Amino acid sequence: MTHPVQPVAIALGSNLGDSSGTLAKALDALAHIEGVTVQCRSSWYRSTAIGPVQPDYLNGCALLQVSLAPEKLLDCLLETEQRFGRQRAERWGPRTLDLDLLFYAQLRLDTERLQVPHPRLRERAFVLQPLAEIAPDWVDPVSGSTVQDLAALLGEESLVERLEDSH
Ligand code: ADP
Ligand code: MG
Secondary structure: OOOOOEEEEEEEEEOOOOHHHHHHHHHHHHHOOOOEEEEEEOOOEEEOOOOOOOOOEEEEEEEEEEOOOHHHHHHHHHHHHHHOOOOOOOOOOOOOOEEEEEEEOOOOEEOOOOEEOOOOHHHOHHHHHHHHHHOOOOEOOOOOOEHHHHHHHHHHHOOEEEOOOOO
């Protein structure tokens, strides 16, 4: 079944192996999926990992145009994680690739497998900073605030470093 085309925002992260290579290849893989168009991506950002002691993360966000249902898109993201060798050992442990669905148009969804908007995006500078670069005016349907305003709320405590020449 084909779906109407919808704007989507995703987050990408990696802290094992060649992270910038992995993020670039993951976006390329997503661009090859039928029903997915990659519009743009942010710069890559370095952030300190939460959870167990582990290497810094490389993070970024991308905007897509998608004609897949949200659950189907999640399947594609999880398959792409697997393709890049993600092993699920411990929660919030190091991973070669993490792909999160942040926004699917203005949809709100809360099922066991999929919550949209992503429930933790408002507290994560490593999501909001890159997203503010490419979608500052996107309105979060839960809080009613723009991405730019959500990012500003986090202020100075953010431990995120934008990397130069990352495009
Ligand atoms: P996190 O990305 O928060 O560190 P994980 O990547 O380990 O956590 O969690 C993956 C699981 O979270 C998936 O199996 C998926 O079913 C569930 N999930 C729920 N909502 C989302 C979402 N918006 N984006 C990605 N995964 C989600
Ligand atoms: Mg994830």
